Amino acid sequence: MEYFLGILNRTYLVSSFENGIGGARVFGVMGNPGYMSPETAANPQTYVNQALLKQYENLSFDSSNFLAIDSANFFYPKQDVVSISIDMTPKWGMGNVRYSGRIVIGLRDGKKREFILLGSQDVHHVVDVLKGLL
Numbered sequence: 001m002e003y004f005l006g007i008l009n010r011t012y013l014v015s016s017f018e019n020g021i022g023g024a025r026v027f028g029v030m031g032n033p034g035y036m037s038p039e040t041a042a043n044p045q046t047y048v049n050q051a052l053l054k055q056y057e058n059l060s061f062d063s064s065n066f067l068a069i070d071s072a073n074f075f076y077p078k079q080d081v082v083s084i085s086i087d088m089t090p091k092w093g094m095g096n097v098r099y100s101g102r103i104v105i106g107l108r109d110g111k112k113r114e115f116i117l118l119g120s121q122d123v124h125h126v127v128d129v130l131k132g133l134l
Helices: 038-042 050-054 064-069 123-131
Strands: 002-004 008-017 020-027 074-077 081-087 099-107 112-118
Touching: 008 112, 008 123, 020 050, 020 064, 064 074, 081 123, 099 123
Parallel strands: none
Antiparallel strands: 002 008, 008 020, 020 074, 081 099, 099 112
16 A cells, blocks of 8 residues: 555555566555454455456556556556665554555655555565565
């Protein structure tokens, strides 16, 4: 998940590819989910809208079709990614949403994208997979 416009959020499925990193928006603005069982809250798929995910079947994340599905989608060619790091400090405003940490992607133009790993995920493994791109 990533905050945008300061207080809103979007949930992405972020993936690394041979030629870059892409993100598909798989959930819109999410409020405090209220009570969930520990198993449900730990499952990252809980935070994915399956109807939105289905739109991306058989598409390449670096294709114009992928980017045209949703203006929130993104793709960064690997030459534009200069760093990938972990931030384990608590994230203010997460309420009851279970998360595992944050990943910060630094871009060549000096911008950074911060992604909150929802549910129970191995942050170090995710970063290792993404860094395999660099």
